[in-house]
Amino acid sequence: MNNNKRVGIRDVAKAANVSITTISKALNDYPDVSPKTRKKVKALAKKMGYVPNSYARYMGGIRKKTVALMMSDFKKEDPSGFVFGVLSGLYASCTQNDHSFILLATSLNKQKESSIIEVCRQNNVDALVTMGFRVDDLYVKQMKEIDIPVTMIDMEIEGVKANSIYIDNSLAAYDVVKYLISKGRKNIAMINGSKNAYVSVERYSGYAKALLDAGFSLNKNYIKYCNFDESIAYQNTKDLINDNPEIDAIFCASDLMAIGTCKAINDLGFKVGSDILVFGFDDIPVSQCLFNGISTVKQNPYDMGFEAGKSVNKQLLEPDAKKERIVVPHSLIFRCTA
Structure with missing residues (x-):
């Protein structure tokens, strides 16, 4: 192979005549890819000199992808249980997909100190899930410039290439x-x-x-x-x-x-x-x-968190996938007050 040109995952996919998703799953040992295909893909990737981008951050060492949940105006108490439900679902989804998970809390003042892009880079974030933002927040405006996968919970902003998870x-x-x-x-x-x-x-x-x-x-x-x-x-x-x-x-x-x-x-x-x-x-x-x-x-906050995890995982595997809107069902519960 030409050592002057970095071999990308697209090159490996083209040489193997399979999709980028299949290559990524094979290299990450996903169980829905057969052992035979995984072995073949890994051998081809090694022969071609393919090195995942994540190596560069940790001096050549393999690391998991990091998914961050970024919340605005994070509070110590969660009397509704909504935040805990989302956290639990997202964590379960990240664990299932073998991703690391971190929580990033921000506020209106913090948004003035560092851009959302700087915060993500400082924390080595590969994919971002957002929750609790207002439509006029500074970080929401900056999301148009972000270069990593983003999934927004309970929000959809025109002009931002982000998936949305919400109840209607x-x-x-x-x-x-x-x-x-x-x-x-x-x-x-x-x-x-x-x-x-x-x-x-x-x-x-x-x-x-x-x-x-x-x-x-x-x-x-x-x-x-x-x-x-x-x-x-x-x-x-x-x-x-x-x-x-x-x-x-x-x-x-x-x-x-x-x-x-x-x-x-x-x-x-x-x-x-x-x-x-x-x-x-x-x-x-x-x-x-x-x-x-x-x-x-x-509403089902656990399901919303889990779907958000599935969403960013798909975005990581398929960077060119179209923007998705995922609606989690709601239901009315009738009791004594109405």
Whole structure:
């Protein structure tokens, strides 16, 4: 072989007359490639002088690919269990594919200190999974320039070549409001999360569409943003009902906020589930117990994390694969509050 030219995986695939995916799987001992093919590919790669790019980083030593979960505004507590569910699923998927896994926490201030590309290079990240970003975050804008595989959980940004893993937040919210309307409710308010959070925008979109499709008008006074916080939701619900006593149902964009909303309704002397219906989102464990059970949208964070791991693994094996949108199913759980 010509020693002046670096032999790439495409060269080996062309010489073997098989796909790049097959070459990569054979070199990494994937069980779905036969031992005979693995042996043949490894012998050919050695003969051609193929050296994986990962060698260069560790002075010629083999290392696993590193998948990073990058989270914005990471909090010590995870009362909803969503983050832990995603972490568990992603870790299981990475382990199954023999990848290393690291967690990178960032914030608005940290995003000003180092670019997302610099952070990934400093941590030898081969593939990135993102979660918890706002649509106007600096790192989201920089993702257009990133040169490694990216999969985004609960977000899709135009112009970014990244796969997306999410439940259809807009449809889920639409389903909730449609159900509340079917129960005869005509003055449906919304306790939403953060104004610029992607999931908040999507859930509001579904809420608004359901009302408009049913012939109702939108009332901006019926919307409160509570940053996914129980105590803020409690106070804002009190204000909402005091200012708009006709409200007969409230859709909350998280179960934590639904708990605050239910407490506020009780403290105002109304009965949750009859005077005012309440529907949450997430199906956190405690939602089954409080107020005889909070009606909610069940999403599957473990499945989202696992699918994200599968997504970046495919991106690593097939760098030229088309952008994918992977929807994880949701379901409505009906309990006593609605």
